[in-house]
Amino acid sequence: MASEIGAAISDQDYARVLDAWTAPELPASAAQGYWHAALAKVRRNRAAMVAVVALFLFLTSCVMAPLYAHLVAHINPFKSNLDGTVLIGGKQVPVMQSASNGLGVTPVGPTWRFGPYMLGADGQGRDVAARLLYGGRVSLLVGAASTVICLSFAVLLGIAAGFYGGIINRVISVMLDILWAFPIYLLAISLSIILINSGIRIGPLVVHSDDLILPIAIIGIIYVPYVARPIRAQVMTLRRSDFVMASICLGASDLRILRREILPNVASTLIVFTPIMMALNIITEASLSFLGIGVQPPSASWGTIIRDGEHLLYTRPLVSIAPGLAIVITVVALNILGDALRDALDPRAKLTLH
Amino acid sequence: MKTPKIASIALAAMSVVGGLSAPAIAQAAVKGHYGGTLRMVASAAAGTLDPQINYTLRFWQILPMFYDGLVGFEKAGGKAAFKIVPDLATSMPKITNSGKTYIFTLRKDIKFSNGQPVTVQAVRHSFVRLFKVLNPNVGTWYDVIAGGRHCVKSPSTCTLPGVAIDPKTNTVTFHLRHPDAEFLDQLAVPFGSILPANTPDKDMGTVYIPGTGAYMVKKYEPSTEMVMVRNPYFRQWSKLAQPKGYPNKIVYRFGLTPNAQVTAVENNQYDWMYNPIPLDRLQQIAAQYKSRLEIHPLLAFWYAPMNTRMKPFNNLDARLAVSYAINRADLVKLFGGPALATPTCQILPPGMAGYKPYCLFTKNPGTKWTAPDMAKAMMYMKKSGMAGQKVTIITQNADPNHAVGIYLQSVLDKLGFNAKVKGISSNLQFTYIQNSNNHVQISVTVWYQDYPAPSDFLKVLFGCTSFHPGSDNSINISAFCNDKIQKQMDAAEILSIKHPKQADKMWTKIDQQITDLAPAAPLFNPKHVDFVSARLHHFVFSGQTYFVPDLAWVH
Numbered sequence: 001m002a003s004e005i006g007a008a009i010s011d012q013d014y015a016r017v018l019d020a021w022t023a024p025e026l027p028a029s030a031a032q033g034y035w036h037a038a039l040a041k042v043r044r045n046r047a048a049m050v051a052v053v054a055l056f057l058f059l060t061s062c063v064m065a066p067l068y069a070h071l072v073a074h075i076n077p078f079k080s081n082l083d084g085t086v087l088i089g090g091k092q093v094p095v096m097q098s099a100s101n102g103l104g105v106t107p108v109g110p111t112w113r114f115g116p117y118m119l120g121a122d123g124q125g126r127d128v129a130a131r132l133l134y135g136g137r138v139s140l141l142v143g144a145a146s147t148v149i150c151l152s153f154a155v156l157l158g159i160a161a162g163f164y165g166g167i168i169n170r171v172i173s174v175m176l177d178i179l180w181a182f183p184i185y186l187l188a189i190s191l192s193i194i195l196i197n198s199g200i201r202i203g204p205l206v207v208h209s210d211d212l213i214l215p216i217a218i219i220g221i222i223y224v225p226y227v228a229r230p231i232r233a234q235v236m237t238l239r240r241s242d243f244v245m246a247s248i249c250l251g252a253s254d255l256r257i258l259r260r261e262i263l264p265n266v267a268s269t270l271i272v273f274t275p276i277m278m279a280l281n282i283i284t285e286a287s288l289s290f291l292g293i294g295v296q297p298p299s300a301s302w303g304t305i306i307r308d309g310e311h312l313l314y315t316r317p318l319v320s321i322a323p324g325l326a327i328v329i330t331v332v333a334l335n336i337l338g339d340a341l342r343d344a345l346d347p348r349a350k351l352t353l354h
Numbered sequence: 355m356k357t358p359k360i361a362s363i364a365l366a367a368m369s370v371v372g373g374l375s376a377p378a379i380a381q382a383a384v385k386g387h388y389g390g391t392l393r394m395v396a397s398a399a400a401g402t403l404d405p406q407i408n409y410t411l412r413f414w415q416i417l418p419m420f421y422d423g424l425v426g427f428e429k430a431g432g433k434a435a436f437k438i439v440p441d442l443a444t445s446m447p448k449i450t451n452s453g454k455t456y457i458f459t460l461r462k463d464i465k466f467s468n469g470q471p472v473t474v475q476a477v478r479h480s481f482v483r484l485f486k487v488l489n490p491n492v493g494t495w496y497d498v499i500a501g502g503r504h505c506v507k508s509p510s511t512c513t514l515p516g517v518a519i520d521p522k523t524n525t526v527t528f529h530l531r532h533p534d535a536e537f538l539d540q541l542a543v544p545f546g547s548i549l550p551a552n553t554p555d556k557d558m559g560t561v562y563i564p565g566t567g568a569y570m571v572k573k574y575e576p577s578t579e580m581v582m583v584r585n586p587y588f589r590q591w592s593k594l595a596q597p598k599g600y601p602n603k604i605v606y607r608f609g610l611t612p613n614a615q616v617t618a619v620e621n622n623q624y625d626w627m628y629n630p631i632p633l634d635r636l637q638q639i640a641a642q643y644k645s646r647l648e649i650h651p652l653l654a655f656w657y658a659p660m661n662t663r664m665k666p667f668n669n670l671d672a673r674l675a676v677s678y679a680i681n682r683a684d685l686v687k688l689f690g691g692p693a694l695a696t697p698t699c700q701i702l703p704p705g706m707a708g709y710k711p712y713c714l715f716t717k718n719p720g721t722k723w724t725a726p727d728m729a730k731a732m733m734y735m736k737k738s739g740m741a742g743q744k745v746t747i748i749t750q751n752a753d754p755n756h757a758v759g760i761y762l763q764s765v766l767d768k769l770g771f772n773a774k775v776k777g778i779s780s781n782l783q784f785t786y787i788q789n790s791n792n793h794v795q796i797s798v799t800v801w802y803q804d805y806p807a808p809s810d811f812l813k814v815l816f817g818c819t820s821f822h823p824g825s826d827n828s829i830n831i832s833a834f835c836n837d838k839i840q841k842q843m844d845a846a847e848i849l850s851i852k853h854p855k856q857a858d859k860m861w862t863k864i865d866q867q868i869t870d871l872a873p874a875a876p877l878f879n880p881k882h883v884d885f886v887s888a889r890l891h892h893f894v895f896s897g898q899t900y901f902v903p904d905l906a907w908v909h
Binding site for chain 1: 632633634635636637638640641644647649681683684687688690691692693694751752753756757760761763764767768774775776777779883
């Protein structure tokens with residue numbers, strides 16, 4: 001059909017007709033207004049703004065972790081400091097304090113001063129506050145990077161299945177169903193045990209077992225079905241919409257339809273999914289690291305720090321509570337932001353993660 | 355040593371509560387307190403009940419209550435725990451043929467818990483069965499019996515001609531391929547248990563095999579509990595090897611976390627817990643319940659084996675650098691403090707025959723570790739030329755093993771290595787580090803004695819014959835082999851049959867020679883802490899099997 005129309009009118013006219021038929025229902029200024037309106041709506045949401053501020057503060061603090069470690073804590077948070085001392089109340093006190101009867105050793109507690117051991121020491125005599133900041137860098141990085149991987153694969157697969165249908169849809173759907181069928185943590189744990197014990201070697205590509213890429217890739221991949229399926233469903237609906245049918249009738253290429261019609265309509269879903277998935281990924285990273293199969297030493301993440309404090313729950317609970325609180329605040333903030341974005345971008349949407 | 359004190363407290367309490375007269379108290383002290391139910395608790399069961407297969411401390415602690423060998427370790431505290439006494443045999447064996455023939459006479463009128471009599475046929479069947487059920491140590495211990503090597507290669511056709519029986523004289527004769535000073539030790543552990551002649555030649559798993567001990571298993575559900583009751587056919591024939599036992603019933607519950615176990619014992623809901631007290635509870639428990647804690651040194655040592663056939667630790671100077679740089683006092687802190695561990699620089703633990711204090715890897719070398727010598731460590735490091743080498747430390751993924759690995763990483767980085775720690779499952783790590791195909795450079799592990807012999811540390815851990823390339827069962831983790839030292843070890847073993855004191859002197863020398871070559875960095879000797887309920891008295895700690903449940907009194 002495209003060639004017949006093309007034969008009757010010039011290319012320029014064809015493009016104009018196509019644009020007229022397939023352009024969004026709203027004019028460009030109105031589309032811009034849609035995003036502005038959404039942003040304004042988010043700005044008016046007080047809870048969302050508190051969440052944004054909290055996330056910004058966390059991010060800034062974590063970025064400045066090396067400064068804190070060198071200028072404030074004066075310690076390398078990745079090295080054991082079992083025979084170190086700290087100045088408390090004008091006295092040099094051992095970082096690891098042995099009981100008078102020789103039974104039990106307790107790390108120094110929080111000094112609550114902006115200096116060394118502000119939040120106390122862990123079982124290796126390391127500064128908990130400095131490790132918390134360094135751990136935050138890793139947790140946020142893993143959360144963000146795995147979200148990017150997850151959403152990228154989800155968009156690719158969801159759009160391919162939803163738009164092309166047929167055998168492509170069936171193959172992708174089966175793949176997603178298989179991945180979906182595994183209990184999510186069981187799958188993550190299985191992949192982690194295999195990959196983190198041995199690393200990956202594919203030809204010249206070598207990923208070592210302690211490389212951060214491994215937990216990032218594992219977490220990114222396991223959640224793909226959870227995003228790809230709603231996107232596939234949305235694309236299938238869009239595929240049957242009038243404006244997409246019009247584009248097809250006018251002979252627009254698949255690439256053009258995907259770029260101009262499908263992607264812009266899926267974008268809002270992706271934006272809403274981003275903070276929610278990041279929150280989920282941060283929790284998954286913490287869980288895997290707590291089990292010893294996520295981030296590997298010498299790196300630290302909030303999950304590994306909780307694990308470090310597991311044996312100090314009775315004497316120095318803050319070692320576990322501090323990273324636990326950091327995770328709670330970050331995840332709650334991301335979820336609030338996700339809710340606010342959902343309300344702002346598509347008030348009718350009912351996105352749920354099972 | 356603690357027993358009389360506890361006994362006196364118990365008697366004092368009895369006199370106050372029950373108003374007992376002085377003679378009654380004295381009588382109770384002699385007789386002990388029979389009856390009651392002893393309640394033990396652990397985080398999990400330890401697998402099969404089959405005494406010829408199970409190789410865990412958790413069950414080696416209770417198996418001697420159900421089974422007997424021809425000889426056994428005395429059920430007692432202190433040094434007596436390492437003494438081998440006749441058990442099902444009437445006396446210690448007659449050893450002839452230059453230490454190659456052992457003749458035992460079996461006691462008469464002893465029955466298994468199903469009423470079957472114990473016969474020489476049952477003894478012979480038990481040793482053949484060891485090979486048929488693929489006992490983990492047949493290839494290293496029991497293949498010394500004539501025909502044993504064939505049985506290791508072909509268990510299904512095993513006839514073991516080296517075990518001869520004579521029903522008329524009720525004797526069992528073992529013919530060995532060569533003299534073995536540790537043969538009696540190997541007969542005294544649970545692997546040497548005598549089982550009924552009709553016991554199937556397969557792992558019996560959770561099914562209790564009738565035994566001759568004072569107790570029998572009434573119920574075993576690995577996920578919940580084991581219930582042990584008195585064996586109706588038992589009569590006490592040797593108080594030293596198999597005493598009658600004090601509690602009437604013993605219940606062993608499984609499934610509580612160590613923290614929950616501490617709370618349960620604290621509240622007297624259980625009488626004894628298997629798992630170590632979590633370090634963050636230790637101070638509180640020590641402060642509140644000091645009288646209910648029992649601390650005993652173990653014949654064991656924590657060490658970091660270094661692979662002597664792989665870079666960088668194929669270089670002696672690199673190994674010496676690590677050995678000098680380790681601050682063993684820091685490691686003691688990681689293990690719970692000076693009451694729970696003692697720094698060491700040598701292989702043999704205190705209390706072991708041949709042990710003579712020796713410490714090279716310290717400031718001011720002598721008999722005791724005082725402080726790391728970083729200057730010397732850096733000097734050796736420079737000499738080795740190994741700075742910048744990548745090193746992976748393999749640890750278990752659970753503390754304290756993992757914590758020790760993290761600490762070692764700091765030490766290696768300080769020396770100039772590029773170190774990282776890889777924690778793997780606690781169930782797998784010990785076999786993983788043994789297999790040379792895994793190319794492990796350095797690891798963290800602990801070795802507990804199987805029986806009290808210096809060769810169980812020196813020859814087993816550093817003998818050429820203990821290194822098996824590509825095998826999960828290659829306990830010489832350092833892959834260390836020194837022909838000169840090996841010859842000395844072989845000679846010391848033979849010497850110990852007739853001249854144990856002279857042999858001990860040889861072992862002392864061998865210990866120092868191996869230590870000087872640093873195939874492993876010895877770290878510390880651990881101590882064992884037991885936490886018991888207020889109603890448990892007469893706690894007996896055997897260096898061989900630790901807490902002896904059947905000797906405990908429960909009020």
